[in-house]
Every structure is written in C-alpha cells, then in structure tokens.
Amino acid sequence: MADRSGTRSGDDLRAFTILAAMWIRVSWTYRTSFLVMTAASLVITGIDFVAILVMFSNVDQLGGFGLGQIAFLYGATALCLGIGDLVVGNVERLGRHVRLGTFDAMMVRPVGVFAQVCANEFALRRLGRIAQGTAVLLWSLTVADIAWDPARVAMLGSMVACGTAIFVGLFVLGAAFQFVSSDASEVANAFTYGGNTMTQYPLTIYPTEVVKALTFLVPVAFVNWYPALFILDFPDPFGLPGWLRFAAPVAAVVVCSLAALAWRAGVRRYRSTGS
Amino acid sequence: MALIEVQDLARTFTVRRKAGRLRRTTDLVHAVRDLSFTVERGEMVGYIGPNGAGKSTTIKMLTGILVPTSGRLSVAGIDPSRHRVELTRRIGVVFGQRTTLWWDLPLRDSFDLLRRIYRVDTDRHRRNLAEFTELLGLGDLMDTPVRQLSLGQRMRGDIAAALLHDPEILYLDEPTIGLDVVSKGRLREFLRTVNAERDVTLLLTTHDLQDIEQLCSRVMVIDHGSLVYDGTLGGLHDEGSSSRTLVVDLVDEAPPIDVPGAQVAKVEGPRQWLTFPAGASAAPVVAAVAASYDVADLSIQEPDIEDVIRQIYSRGFSGMSQSKGLLPGGPT
Numbered sequence: 237m238a239d240r241s242g243t244r245s246g247d248d249l250r251a252f253t254i255l256a257a258m259w260i261r262v263s264w265t266y267r268t269s270f271l272v273m274t275a276a277s278l279v280i281t282g283i284d285f286v287a288i289l290v291m292f293s294n295v296d297q298l299g300g301f302g303l304g305q306i307a308f309l310y311g312a313t314a315l316c317l318g319i320g321d322l323v324v325g326n327v328e329r330l331g332r333h334v335r336l337g338t339f340d341a342m343m344v345r346p347v348g349v350f351a352q353v354c355a356n357e358f359a360l361r362r363l364g365r366i367a368q369g370t371a372v373l374l375w376s377l378t379v380a381d382i383a384w385d386p387a388r389v390a391m392l393g394s395m396v397a398c399g400t401a402i403f404v405g406l407f408v409l410g411a412a413f414q415f416v417s418s419d420a421s422e423v424a425n426a427f428t429y430g431g432n433t434m435t436q437y438p439l440t441i442y443p444t445e446v447v448k449a450l451t452f453l454v455p456v457a458f459v460n461w462y463p464a465l466f467i468l469d470f471p472d473p474f475g476l477p478g479w480l481r482f483a484a485p486v487a488a489v490v491v492c493s494l495a496a497l498a499w500r501a502g503v504r505r506y507r508s509t510g511s
Numbered sequence: 512m513a514l515i516e517v518q519d520l521a522r523t524f525t526v527r528r529k530a531g532r533l534r535r536t537t538d539l540v541h542a543v544r545d546l547s548f549t550v551e552r553g554e555m556v557g558y559i560g561p562n563g564a565g566k567s568t569t570i571k572m573l574t575g576i577l578v579p580t581s582g583r584l585s586v587a588g589i590d591p592s593r594h595r596v597e598l599t600r601r602i603g604v605v606f607g608q609r610t611t612l613w614w615d616l617p618l619r620d621s622f623d624l625l626r627r628i629y630r631v632d633t634d635r636h637r638r639n640l641a642e643f644t645e646l647l648g649l650g651d652l653m654d655t656p657v658r659q660l661s662l663g664q665r666m667r668g669d670i671a672a673a674l675l676h677d678p679e680i681l682y683l684d685e686p687t688i689g690l691d692v693v694s695k696g697r698l699r700e701f702l703r704t705v706n707a708e709r710d711v712t713l714l715l716t717t718h719d720l721q722d723i724e725q726l727c728s729r730v731m732v733i734d735h736g737s738l739v740y741d742g743t744l745g746g747l748h749d750e751g752s753s754s755r756t757l758v759v760d761l762v763d764e765a766p767p768i769d770v771p772g773a774q775v776a777k778v779e780g781p782r783q784w785l786t787f788p789a790g791a792s793a794a795p796v797v798a799a800v801a802a803s804y805d806v807a808d809l810s811i812q813e814p815d816i817e818d819v820i821r822q823i824y825s826r827g828f829s830g831m832s833q834s835k836g837l838l839p840g841g842p843t
Contacts, residue, residue, distance in 0.1 A: 244596070251628055254624065254627050254628065255624070255628075258613075258616070258620070258624055262615050262616065336609070337606065337608075337609045338609070340571070340576050340606065340609075341606070341609070341610075341611035343574070343575065343576045343595065344574050344575075344576065344599050344602070344604045344611070345599055345628060345629075346596055346597075346599040346600050346628065346629055347596070347628060348596065504578055504592075505578070506576070506577070506578075507524060507577065508571055508576055508577055
C-alpha cells in the first residue's frame with residue numbers, strides 16, 4: 237500500500253519479494269499438495285465460467301449483452317480480483333495475526349507490517365484464478381467484435397490496472413476493519429468476492445439503485461463495467477454521465493487512499509493482545 | 512542522555528462490556544500510569560510484577576507496538592511509536608510465549624531471512640551466527656523446522672534471532688517461562704555473556720526470581736500500572752521489612768533462647784529458629800548464642816525474595832501514595 241513515501245516503500249517492496257519468494261519455496265517443498273491445489277483452483281474457477289456458457293446455450297443475450305461481451309466483463313473482473321487476491325489477499329488474515337501475536341512480531345521488524353502481512357503465506361496457487369481470468373478475457377477479445385483503436389488499447393490496460401487497484405483497496409479497507417473487530421473478514425469478502433460476482437454480469441440486469449451503489453458506494457462498477465462500455469462501444473443503459481467511463485482511475489485513487497488511511501489509523505490504534 | 516527514558520508514561524484501554532441485552536458500558540482500564548524510569552547503557556534490569564500489572568504493556572510501548580496514551584518515551588533517542596521501523600534496527604525483542612521465527616522454516620532459513628530483512632552484511636552475519644550457534648548450542652538444530660523444536664530449543668533460536676542484527680537493547684518478555692532448570696541456567700549464562708561482551712542492555716520481565724537474582728543488579732517492581740520499587744535486589748529485602756533466620760542446633764533441649772536482637776520463632780526439640788532483621792548483622796546474635804548455650808551447629812537462612820515481593824505487592828494494593836514512598840528519590 238502507499239503506506240509511506242520514498243525509500244521506505246522500496247524497502248517494503250523488497251521485503252515483500254523476499255518473504256513471498258520464501259513462501260513459494262516452502263510451498264514447493266510440498267510439491268504434490270501445491271500442484272493439486274493449483275489444479276483444483278483452476279478447475280473450480282473454470283467451472284464457474286462453464287455455468288455462463290451453459291446459460292448461453294439457452295439464451296442469446298443477457299441484459300442486452302452477448303456471450304463475447306459477457307466473457308469480456310467476466311474475464312476482466314476475474315483477472316483484476318485474481319491479481320489483487322494474489323498480492324494482498326492475505327491481508328484478510330490480519331485478525332488471526334492479531335490473535336496469535338504474530339502481528340507483534342511483525343511490528344518489531346524493520347519493514348512495514350503491511351508488506352509482511354501480505355507476503356505471509358503467499359500462495360502462488362492463486363495464479364489459477366488469474367490464468368482463468370486472462371484466458372476468458374483474451375478469448376472474449378477475439379469474439380466480442382471490438383473496433384480496436386489506440387484509445388481502446390489504452391483503456392484495456394488502464395482497466396486492468398485500476399480494477400486491480402480497486403480490489404486491492406477493498407481488501408485492505410476490509411482488513412483494516414479487523415483492527416476494530418478481529419472477526420470482520422467476512423464483511424470484507426462481501427465487498428471483494430461479492431463485488432466480483434456481481435460485476436461478472438452486465439449491470440443492466442440490476443435495478444438502477446444497485447448500479448448507483450456499485451458506482452458511488454462500493455465502486456466495483458469501475459473495475460469492468462464503465463471501461464467495457466467504452467471499449468465495447470455501448471451507450472450507458474442507465475443514462476448516467478458519459479465521463480464515468482473514464483473515471484476508473486479516480487475511483488481507484490479514492491479507494492486506495494481511504495484504504496491507506498484506514499490501515500494507518502488501524503495500526504496506530506492497535507491494542508495488541510494480553511501478555 | 513540515558514538509553515531508555517520514560518516519563519509519566521500512561522496507557523489506558525477502553526473495554527466495552529455488555530451490560531444487559533442492548534446496553535453496553537465502557538470501562539477505562541489503566542494498564543500503565545505515571546511510569547517514570549531511566550535505564551543506562553549496559554544495565555541488566557529485571558522488570559517484575561504480578562500478572563496484569565502492566566509489564567508487557569510497558570515493553571510493547573518501549574518497542575513501539577503500542578502507542579502510549581500520554582507521557583514521554585525515548586529509546587536510543589527515538590520516539591518508539593513515531594519511528595517504530597527506525598527503532599527496530601536498534602532493538603531486539605523476545606516474546607517468551609510465542610516465537611518471532613517462521614513456523615515452517617528451519618532455523619537456518621529463518622536466520623538468513625532475517626539477515627536479508629535487516630540488511631546485515633554477510634560477514635558480520637556469519638560471525639554473529641557462528642558465535643551464537645556455539646554459545647547457545649544450536650549447531651544440531653539448524654536444519655530443523657521451528658515447529659519441531661522443543662520450547663527450550665525454540666527459545667534459544669528466538670534469542671539468537673533477536674541478536675543477529677547487533678541490537679543495543681534486548682527486551683525479553685518471560686524468556687525462561689516453561690524451561691527446565693538446565694535450559695534456564697544455560698540461557699542466563701548466555702545473557703550474561705551478551706551483556707558483558709557486546710554491551711547489550713537487557714530489560715527482562717519474568718516470574719522467576721532466580722532470573723533476577725542471577726542476572727540483574729537492578730529490579731523494577733510494577734503493580735497496578737505503576738512502579739512500586741526501583742533499586743537493587745538487596746534494597747528490595749530492606750523494603751520488604753524481611754528478616755533472616757538463625758537456625759540453632761543445641762546439644763541438649765533447652766527453653767527458648769533469650770538473646771538481645773533476636774526472637775525465637777519456633778522450637779523443635781534441640782533445634783530453635785531465631786529471627787532478626789535482614790538489615791542487621793548476624794555476628795552479634797551468633798556470638799550471644801554461642802556465649803550462653805552449648806551449640807552443636809548453626810546456619811543462617813536468607814529471606815525469601817518471593818515473600819518480600821509478595822509483601823510489596825500487598826502494600827501496593829493498600830494505596831498509591833504509600834507505595835510511591837518506596838521509590839528511592841520518589842518519582843522524577
């Protein structure tokens with residue numbers, strides 16, 4: 237997280253890499269288990285998309301969107317969530333670190349606790365979701381009939397970057413809540429995994445109020461929906477302002493700033509456990 | 512400037528409790544209050560007190576883990592809670608009840624990871640590691656994952672880990688808890704060496720008063736969040752108005768011995784127990800007894816430090832002002 241400036245964040249990134257590499261090495265010593273888990277993760281996320289394929293064997297459109305376009309939405313959000321989950325997903329274990337006292341141990345090491353919490357038990361098997369998201373997204377690009385131009389290529393890159401940042405921010409915001417109540421990880425999941433599930437489908441299937449909430453309250457609509465309206469050249473079905481389709485960076489900055497503030501406030505009011 | 516400076520330090524926790532179906536009350540718990548002390552470089556200080564007295568809270572504030580509610584705090588010239596990460600390089604911390612090592616990694620890998628995180632240069636790391644491995648007998652354990660180590664082995668690993676980056680201060684929170692007598696002895700020996708040869712300042716909390724007797728020239732006693740004693744171990748005896756006991760074995764049974772400066776506490780056949788103030792010399796009492804009675808044997812029992820501390824704790828309960836009077840020079 238943009239926890240602090242300059243060399244400190246460089247130190248944190250370096251520590252994250254060292255620690256994550258160590259956990260990858262550890263998981264590789266249990267090779268079979270690692271491979272089985274990765275395969276399982278691939279299969280489970282894979283089946284998820286098969287459900288959509290099955291649905292489209294019965295219908296041609298869902299909420300005004302065809303299979304290729306829905307695959308685009310699905311792949312984009314899966315990829316962004318996958319990257320966010322891989323990098324900072326472990327932050328949801330904060331409550332456990334607080335209870336077990338491992339958080340105290342992290343606080344007396346010369347690198348940021350955020351980097352340490354994220355790197356702890358870094359699980360490469362989460363690449364499964366990223367692989368599946370990437371595959372679906374790439375496939376959708378070939379079938380969704382997109383009028384490619386430089387602006388659309390740039391938007392594609394920006395979509396993945398901002399979408400990932402939004403999920404990262406939501407993961408961290410949810411985790412920061414665990415400084416207050418150490419059992420709050422389910423709340424965070426509702427926003428991250430829940431947000432992912434909702435944005436797998438075109439938002440046209442939801443009432444306007446829900447879409448507004450996903451835009452202004454928990455801004456997961458910026459992960460894929462608004463960039464997709466631009467790339468796929470759709471007019472906004474809800475008649476919301478056209479600039480929203482370019483506003484994903486704003487949403488990402490807002491969510492990540494709030495998350496950084498919440499995290500820092502959390503560390504400062506951390507009360508540790510007895511003894 | 513002293514290495515550790517603590518002035519009027521306080522930490523309050525708010526505890527919410529259910530009081531009825533919906534109502535909740537908020538209680539303020541003063542874990543630490545009005546705490547002031549200084550520690551000079553090279554000291555070995557024992558920090559003792561009953562459970563919940565505020566020992567761990569103090570250590571956590573000194574390491575920057577907890578932010579103080581009020582008061583001033585400086586460790587090696589650094590404000591711990593503001594510059595926690597900067598401070599970590601100058602201090603080592605050992606939590607007796609939990610490890611700071613990585614559960615699934617062999618000690619060797621944990622140490623190497625710490626070297627990289629602390630950016631200790633390879634030569635210095637190798638020298639330190641070789642020394643600690645030998646002094647702590649870690650040689651055969653280096654390739655064992657931490658989770659497979661016994662408590663004593665793990666503690667030795669933790670202490671080595673806390674010292675690898677050459678900290679100036681080592682905090683030990685209950686370092687000997689759960690260890691057998693041999694492990695405890697070995698650990699104390701090691702800590703003495705580290706203090707003497709590396710000039711590492713030690714602050715340790717413990718429930719084992721032998722740790723204090725064998726390691727620390729200075730004791731701080733905390734109770735209910737404030738310091739009730741700060742001084743030498745010897746001085747603690749005086750404060751506790753404790754007494755020494757002269758055990759006299761007479762040749763024949765006799766009525767209770769009557770000598771100035773001592774009272775008979777117990778008579779059992781020819782053996783009698785005489786108590787006299789801990790501050791007084793034993794010589795005149797012994798001389799007086801020997802002059803008037805046929806003595807077969809004599810021995811002196813030193814006061815039990817645990818009794819002394821229990822007395823101080825119970826006085827701590829009776830009132831703050833009285834217990835503060837125990838501090839030599841009072842609060843600064």
